[in-house]
Each structure stands twice: as C-alpha cells, then as structure tokens.
Amino acid sequence: MRVTREGAAWNSSPVIxxxxxxxxxxxxxxxxxxxxxxxxxxxxADLILLAGDLTRHxxxxxxxxxxxxxxxxxxxVFAVLGNHDWHGxxxxxxxxxxxxxxxxxxxxxxxxxxxxxxxxxxxxxKGFVGGFPDSALPDFGEPSLRRVYAETTEEVEGLAxxxxxxxxxxxxxxxxxxxxxxxxxxxxxxxIWAFLGSDRLAVPIAQHRPDVVFHGHGHMGTFxxxxxxxxxxxxxxxxxxxxYEIFELG
Numbered sequence: 703m704r705v706t707r708e709g710a711a712w713n714s715s716p717v718i719x720x721x722x723x724x725x726x727x728x729x730x731x732x733x734x735x736x737x738x739x740x741x742x743x744x745x746x747a748d749l750i751l752l753a754g755d756l757t758r759h760x761x762x763x764x765x766x767x768x769x770x771x772x773x774x775x776x777x778x779v780f781a782v783l784g785n786h787d788w789h790g791x792x793x794x795x796x797x798x799x800x801x802x803x804x805x806x807x808x809x810x811x812x813x814x815x816x817x818x819x820x821x822x823x824x825x826x827x828k829g830f831v832g833g834f835p836d837s838a839l840p841d842f843g844e845p846s847l848r849r850v851y852a853e854t855t856e857e858v859e860g861l862a863x864x865x866x867x868x869x870x871x872x873x874x875x876x877x878x879x880x881x882x883x884x885x886x887x888x889x890x891x892x893x894i895w896a897f898l899g900s901d902r903l904a905v906p907i908a909q910h911r912p913d914v915v916f917h918g919h920g921h922m923g924t925f926x927x928x929x930x931x932x933x934x935x936x937x938x939x940x941x942x943x944x945x946y947e948i949f950e951l952g
Contacts, residue, residue, distance in 0.1 A: 705914045705933050706950050717952035718817050718873055721746060723945060724753030724918020725938040727786065729764025736771040739945045744777035746948055748817045752805070753918035753937055754784025754828060754879025762795045769803040778815045779805045782826040784879035784919060808877065810860025812867040822875065823868025827861045829880030829917070830854040832900030839896065854900050862906035873951050874912040879919050882907055885927025886936035887920045904929045913951060 721743040728736065743750050757764040772779050787796055797807050806813050808826025815822050832839045832854045841851045861876065868874050881887050881899030890898060898920050907915055907929045915929065918938040925941055927934045937947055 716818055716820050717950050718749075718820060718822060719747045720749055720751060720875070720949045720951060721946045722751045722753065722916045722935065722937040722949060723939055723942070723947065724879065724916070724936075725755040725784070725921065725940065726752065726768070727755055727758045728768045729758040729761065733767035735945075736767045740771040740775060740779075743946050744775045747777060749815060749822065749824075750775075750777055750779045750946070751824070751875070751877050751916055751937075752779065752781035753877060753916050754782050755786040755918060755938075756781060756783070756800070757787050757796070760787045760790035760792055760796060762792060762799045765796065765799055765803075769799065772805055773803045775804065780808060780813060780824045780826060780877060781805050782808050782877055782879055783828050785828075788828075808864070810857065810864065812864035814868060814871060820873060821871040822873040823871030824875045824877055825861060825864025825868055825912070826877040827857045827864065827903075829861075829878040829882065829899060829903050830857045831880065831897050832902055833896030834884040834899075834901045837892075837896050838901070854902055858900075858902050858906060861903060862910070865906055865910035865912060868912075869910065874910075875951075876907055876912045876915040878903065878915070878917040881917050881920055881923070881936065882915065883927050883929050883934055885929075886917070886924050886934055888924040889922045890920050898923075907932055907934075914949065 882903035921940040
C-alpha cells in the first residue's frame with residue numbers, strides 16, 4: 703500500500719481518494735462556507751474523514767451548518783470527537799445530532815465501507831494525553847492522575863480493538879484527534895506536548911500497521927511523521943492550510 707497527496711500517481715489500481723481534515727471548529731464565523739467545502743470534498747473523494755474538534759465548545763447547536771453540509775452528501779463521512787467537542791459535557795447530544803445527519807461517529811470502534819470492490823476499514827478513537835519519552839505521565843501517584851492514565855489506556859485498547867476488527871480490509875485507516883507520535887508535533891512548544899497526545903497510542907499502530915493514520919489537535923505541528931513504516935498525517939486545518947487534504951491510497 704502506498705499513500706500520496708493529491709497530484710502524484712503510480713501504476714496501481716484501484717486508488718481510493720480520501721479527503722481528510724481536523725479542527726474545523728464549527729460554530730463561528732465562516733460556517734456559511736461549509737456547504738460548498740463539503741460538496742467539493744464529496745466530488746473529489748471516495749470518503750471524508752474528520753479528525754475531531756468539529757465544534758468550538760461542544761454545543762450541539764454549533765454544528766447546524768455542518769449538518770446542512772453533509773446531509774445531502776452521498777460520500778461516506780467518518781469522524782471522531784476532539785477535546786473541544788467534549789468541552790460542554792454534551793457529548794451524547796452532539797454525537798446524536800451528527801449521527802442523524804449521516805456522519806458515522808467512531809468512539810473506540812471501527813466501520814467498513816465498500817468503495818467499488820475495495821473494502822476500506824476505519825478505526826476511530828479520540829485518543830488522549832500522556833506525553834512522549836522524557837515527559838510521559840506514569841501510572842503512579844494521586845488517584846486523579848491515575849484516572850488520566852486509565853482513560854488513555856481505554857483509548858489505546860479501543861484503537862487496538864478497532865484495528866483488529868478491520869484487519870481483513872483492503873485499505874486500513876486509523877483516525878484520531880490526539881497525536882500518537884511527537885513527530886507530527888514538531889513546531890508546537892515542547893512543554894505542552896504531554897497535552898497533545900501520547901506515544902502509548904502508537905503501540906497498536908505499530909502492531910497492526912494500518913496503511914495510514916490521520917489526526918488533528920496540534921495546530922502548530924508538522925504535517926507528516928512515521929510510526930515505524932506507517933505514515934502519520936496531522937490534518938489539522940491550521941497545519942494543512944486549507945479546508946481539507948486529498949490523499950490517494952492504492
């Protein structure tokens with residue numbers, strides 16, 4: 703399996719085109735553009751992936767324009783939530799609104815879609831914090847800190863289950879909000895890396911070796927990194943500098 707950004711090609715068939723973006727932050731100025739943005743993405747891609755932070759503050763009413771933008775699409779849309787989407791503590795309401803609009807919301811689970819004769823599996827988790835070598839949160843100390851560690855454990859285990867469920871798919875994608883590697887956080891202040899992701903999320907990725915990983919969250923990070931030989935892309939809109947990035951998987 704090879705992955706390339708739009709414009710490159712190789713002699714392999716079929717090619718699956720994915721439109722990926724994170725950190726849309728709907729619910730503020732510019733929402734009127736979403737209908738056109740998603741219509742364009744739907745024409746260009748076989749599926750659309752949203753890497754969390756769909757809203758600014760996690761209020762269900764913030765996704766009104768997003769709902770309008772996706773409800774007429776025939777292109778499958780998959781998404782995970784981000785930290786902004788949890789801020790208002792209305793996660794269930796928000797997920798319900800988005801699901802009824804036709805977005806397949808993934809929370810420590812997987813989904814499979816057929817694109818022609820190609821099966822595409824997506825394993826989706828929010829991910830969580832914890833840090834990276836030299837600044838990682840241990841499973842030790844106050845109960846409140848250990849609960850943070852335990853929540854990251856749940857995300858890691860959910861990602862492992864999802865990747866196992868899609869193991870037989872022709873194309874396998876991991877979709878997160880938080881970063882599973884510091885390689886895509888270069889550019890962010892190192893002092894906040896522990897709050898931007900955890901390398902514990904890299905363990906199931908290295909074990910299952912999906913074809914590609916997408917995440918968001920690190921607005922000042924780096925576009926591409928690797929976990930072993932697995933390409934990892936930070937598709938936060940401030941990083942890609944546009945509404946979405948097109949990837950060709952084949």
